[in-house]
């Protein structure tokens with residue numbers, strides 16, 4: 208990951224970035240950081256980059272031209288129009304899904320404003336994303352850029368060691384993380400919860416999930432309303448089990464995989480509501496078995512968002528028996544209260560599981 212920060216105060220970024228985990232990542236080359244001083248691109252002999260706002264009013268505005276020149280220099284180095292973020296309070300507030308999505312880029316350009324802001328015309332030309340780090344106003348965009356660099360870097364391979372791993376954490380499921388404890392076992396007469404000493408991993412997992420829900424309910428009820436329980440149901444060859452597992456794990460720490468190859472599970476009735484997210488996966492085997500009448504028919508939703516992964520031939524087949532089949536199943540799911548959000552070819556899990564999971568999480 209290459210970060211390029213356009214700023215009037217490069218030392219603010221350089222100092223902060225060269226410490227702790229980010230400092231280590233910069234040293235071992237997992238991430239690269241280049242700061243560009245916008246002032247170096249001023250055409251003014253006094254190196255001025257700001258001027259009074261048209262229409263009057265307090266404060267100064269950063270001029271379009273020096274920023275455009277600084278940006279063009281970076282763009283030429285990268286070799287194409289890069290993802291360019293303007294840190295501003297006038298934007299959607301950064302969240303974990305946005306962070307993970309940005310981490311998929313190779314280059315990120317960040318523009319830090321100062322004073323009253325930046326001439327709108329240059330922003331219109333170069334910015335691809337407007338991002339705020341919170342609903343308050345800072346003196347400059349540098350701290351915002353640092354927040355972004357820190358959060359995004361955690362998802363860049365090699366930045367975190369195994370112990371620091373970012374795989375599952377607060378906010379992945381729109382749930383806050385469970386409480387943590389370390390030695391000693393008793394501190395200020397407070398004992399570590401017994402279950403954590405039991406060695407029973409399944410029970411510990413359940414306890415942690417319960418504590419996560421409880422904590423989110425208490426501290427961030429707004430997040431809990433956006434939290435979805437993920438269910439990935441599949442019918443098909445063995446490889447599909449692995450795909451369903453991979454997708455389910457990428458979507459949620461607490462998701463469940465339902466194996467519809469098992470007749471007993473197919474016969475069972477499943478009821479979902481709007482806080483459930485249902486993902487159905489079926490391959491050519493499903494096609495061969497003519498849709499196995501009872502598969503996906505014992506599931507009932509209630510405004511339940513649903514994503515479908517069919518075999519590629521199902522998705523791409525035109526005016527054939529296959530399309531008739533898929534139409535029939537879609538109509539059935541529709542009648543059963545499912546909101547079909549998107550149908551993907553199965554190969555997307557192999558080729559871009561993470562990107563697809565992020566797209567699904569955005570619903």
Ligand SMILES: C[S@@+](CC[C@H](N)C(=O)[O-])C[C@H]1O[C@@H](n2cnc3c(N)ncnc32)[C@H](O)[C@@H]1O
Pocket residue numbers: 293294295296297318319320321322323324325338339340341342343344345346347348349351
């Ligand atoms: C004093 S602020 C300008 C605020 C501007 N007049 C407004 O009302 O939107 C100066 C710079 O700080 C940065 N900034 C301020 N608050 C921010 C926030 N919440 N998130 C990200 N960047 C912020 C922006 O780059 C902005 O150009």
